[in-house]
Amino acid sequence: MSxxxxxxxxxxxxxxxxxxxxxxxxxxxxxxxxxxxxxKVHPTELGGTEVEVFLREGLHNLPLS
Structure with missing residues (x-):
């Protein structure tokens, strides 16, 4: 996998x-x-707002153990 x-x-x-x-x-x-x-947006184009959205909404869709 590359x-x-x-x-x-x-x-x-x-x-x-x-x-x-x-x-x-x-x-x-x-x-x-x-x-x-x-x-797949490059992280240099994202900021604090996107981090907050990921932490608030994105974590609900990830398989966590």
Missing amino acids: TSPFLRSLREHMLVRRYSLRTVKSYSYWIKSFILFHG
Whole structure:
């Protein structure tokens, strides 16, 4: 499964800074969910309002355990 260059660079950034693999996977999951929720718009084009909408409405549709 190929990932976007953006997600790949985020992963590399976290690994270089010695984030644990579990943290990298968790952050990647949430970032990808955020991007998909907003119709694959690049995160640099989104702001605080979109984060609030995702946290308020988007989390209801995600499978959480």
